[in-house]
Amino acid sequence: MPYFARVVVGDPVRGQAAVAAYGQYSGWIVMLTAPILGASIDRMGRRKPWLFVVVAAMIPLIALLWRTKADHSGLSVGAVIAIATTIGVLFSYTEVLHNSLLVRAAGLSGAHKASGLALALGNAFAVGALVFVMWAFALPGKVDWGFIPKAPLFGLNPATHEPDRVVAPIAAGLFALGALPLFLFTPDAERGQVPVLRALREGFGQLVSMVTSLKGHRDAMIFLLSRMFYVDGMTAILLFAGVYASGVMKWGALEMLAYGVILSILAVLGGFLGGFLDATIGPKRSVQLEICMTLIGVICMLGMGPEKILYFWPFDPAAHAPVWHGPMFRTLPEVIYLLIGFSNAVFITAHYASSRTLLTRLTPPEQTGAFFGVYALSGTATVWLGSSLVNLGTHLTHTQQGGFATIIGLLAIGFVGLLFVRGGDAVRS
Numbered sequence: 331m332p333y334f335a336r337v338v339v340g341d342p343v344r345g346q347a348a349v350a351a352y353g354q355y356s357g358w359i360v361m362l363t364a365p366i367l368g369a370s371i372d373r374m375g376r377r378k379p380w381l382f383v384v385v386a387a388m389i390p391l392i393a394l395l396w397r398t399k400a401d402h403s404g405l406s407v408g409a410v411i412a413i414a415t416t417i418g419v420l421f422s423y424t425e426v427l428h429n430s431l432l433v434r435a436a437g438l439s440g441a442h443k444a445s446g447l448a449l450a451l452g453n454a455f456a457v458g459a460l461v462f463v464m465w466a467f468a469l470p471g472k473v474d475w476g477f478i479p480k481a482p483l484f485g486l487n488p489a490t491h492e493p494d495r496v497v498a499p500i501a502a503g504l505f506a507l508g509a510l511p512l513f514l515f516t517p518d519a520e521r522g523q524v525p526v527l528r529a530l531r532e533g534f535g536q537l538v539s540m541v542t543s544l545k546g547h548r549d550a551m552i553f554l555l556s557r558m559f560y561v562d563g564m565t566a567i568l569l570f571a572g573v574y575a576s577g578v579m580k581w582g583a584l585e586m587l588a589y590g591v592i593l594s595i596l597a598v599l600g601g602f603l604g605g606f607l608d609a610t611i612g613p614k615r616s617v618q619l620e621i622c623m624t625l626i627g628v629i630c631m632l633g634m635g636p637e638k639i640l641y642f643w644p645f646d647p648a649a650h651a652p653v654w655h656g657p658m659f660r661t662l663p664e665v666i667y668l669l670i671g672f673s674n675a676v677f678i679t680a681h682y683a684s685s686r687t688l689l690t691r692l693t694p695p696e697q698t699g700a701f702f703g704v705y706a707l708s709g710t711a712t713v714w715l716g717s718s719l720v721n722l723g724t725h726l727t728h729t730q731q732g733g734f735a736t737i738i739g740l741l742a743i744g745f746v747g748l749l750f751v752r753g754g755d756a757v758r759s
Contacts, residue, residue: 332576332586333494334410337400342577346730349573350721352411353566356418357714363419364710368426370533373524378513381427385509388420393502396495422710428512435516450601453594459504460591467493468584473657494583541704549751550692554708556751557685560621560744561709563737564678566716567628570734571671577730579667580636585658592668593675600679604687607680613688614754618745620681625741627674632731634667691754716740 335345371377391413397404405413436444467486470479486492524532575581575589607616633641645663652660659665689705716737724733 331414332572332581333491333583334398335573336576336582337491337494338398338402338410339407342573343724343728343730346570346573346577346733347721347724348407348411349570350717350724350733352414352418353569353717354714354721355411356415356422357717359415359419360422360710360713364422364426365537366530366533367423368430368533369536370529371426371430372519373529373532374526375521375523376518377427377431378518381424382513384420384423384427385505388417388424389502389506391417391420392505393499395498398495398498400491431512431516431518434519450598453598455504455508457591457594459500460587460594463497463500464584464587464591467496468587469657472584547693549753550689552747553688553692553751553754554704556744556747557705558708558712558744559715559740559747560617560681561685562712562716563740563744564624564681565713566720566737566740567624567674567678569717570720570737571674574631574730574734575667575671578635579664581658585664588658589668589671593671596672596675597679600676601683603676604680604683608684608687608756610756612754612756613684613691614748614751615756616684617681617688617754618748620677620684621741621745621748623677624674624681625738625745627670627677628734628737628741630670631667631674632735634663634670636661636663639663639666688754692751 331349335349336342339345339348374380394405394413395410398410399405432444465478466483469475470482471488482488482493486496572586572589576586579585581589604616604620607613607619611619630640633639636647637645639645639662645661647661650662653662653665654660659668686705719736719740720733722733723736724730726732
C-alpha cells in the first residue's frame with residue numbers, strides 16, 4: 331500500500347484517502363458478516379472446506395496485485411481498491427475459521443501456548459520474508475556490499491517498479507505454502523447436522539443473546555464500549571502507518587522494508603511487556619498506559635517531517651552531517667521517527683494482551699465464553715470507523731496529517747471510557 335499510495339496514485343494525500351476508502355469498505359462488510367459467521371460456525375460443523383474456499387479465493391487475488399503498475403497499464407486504482415477490499419474481508423473470515431480450530435488442534439490447556447507460539451512464529455516468518463526481499467530486490471544496486479547481489483534477482487527491472495510489486499506473488503506463494511500444514515495435519519470439527527441458512531439464522535440469535543448478557547455487568551459493558559473506540563484507533567495506526575511514513579517522510583521501498591523488519595521484531599517485545607505490566611500494575615492501568623503511550627506517539631508523528639522535528643525544530647538536511655553513512659535513515663528526523671514507531675509497535679502489541687486479561691478480571695468465570703463472544707463483536711462492530719475518519723480528515727484538510735490526526739479522537743475516547751471501569755487491578759499475593 332505505501333507503493334500504491336506514493337507511486338501508483340501519484341499523490342500521498344490522495345493515496346492515503348484511497349487506502350482509507352478500502353479500509354472503510356472492507357470494515358463495513360466485516361462488521362455486517364463476520365460476527366454472524368463466528369456465532370454460526372459451531373452449528374455449521376466442519377471448518378476446513380469453508381476455509382479452503384476462502385484461502386483458494388485469496389491466493390490468486392493477492393498474486394494479481396503484481397499487476398499494480400505505475401503507468402496504470404495493469405490494474406486501475408479502482409481495481410486495486412476492489413481487490414484489496416475483497417482480500418481484507420476474506421482475511422477476516424479466515425481468522426474466524428482458523429481461530430475456531432485452535433482448541434481442537436492444541437487442546438484447551440495448550441491453546442494459550444499455541445496461540446502465543448503462532449503469533450511469535452508469524453512475526454519471525456514476516457521478518458524473514460522482509461529481510462529476503464531487502465537482500466534480493468531492494469538493496470541490490472544501491473549498496474556496494476559483498477553479500478548483496480549487484481542487481482535485483484530474476485532480472486527484475488527497478489524502472490518499472492518490479493522489485494516493489496514482486497511482494498504480491500511472494501506473499502501469495504508463502505500464504506499457499508503456509509496453509510498446507512493446517513489443511514493436512516490439523517483436526518477438523520465433526521460434520522454439522524444443521525443446514526447453513528438455519529445455522530446463520532441461529533447464529534444471529536446467539537449474537538443478540540450475547541449482547542443482552544451484558545445486563546448487570548456494568549464494568550464489563552463500559553470496557554467493551556471503550557474498546558470499540560481504542561481498538562479502532564490501534565487498527566487504523568497499523569493500517570496507515572506505512573502509507574503515512576511513505577508520504578510524509580518520503581521513504582521508498584527500501585526504507586519501508588527496513589521499517590517493517592524492525593517493527594516486527596519489536597512487536598514481539600510488546601507481548602512480554604503486556605504480561606509484565608498486567609502483573610505489576612494490573613490490566614486496567616496497563617491498557618490505559620498503553621493507550622496513553624500510543625496517543626503520545628501519534629501526536630509526535632504528526633509533528634515530524636524530513637525538515638522538521640516535533641513541530642517546533644526546523645532541520646536542514648544539507649546543513650547537518652548524516653547520522654551514519656548507510657543506505658537509509660541517515661538524518662536525525664528519520665531516526666526520531668523510527669524511535670516513535672518503535673514505541674508504537676511495542677505498546678500497540680501490548681494492549682492486545684492486556685485487554686484480554688482485563689476482560690477476564692471483569693466477568694464471572696462461568697460466563698467467560700459468552701463475554702469473549704461480545705469481545706470479538708466489539709472488535710469488528712466499528713472496525714470501519716478508523717478508516718472512515720482518516721478518509722474524512724484527509725479529504726477535509728487535503729493533508730496526510732489531517733487524516734491521521736483523527737485517530738487521536740478514537741484513542742482519547744477509549745482512554746476516558748476506561749476511567750469509569752471499576753476493577754482490573756493487580757492481583758496481590
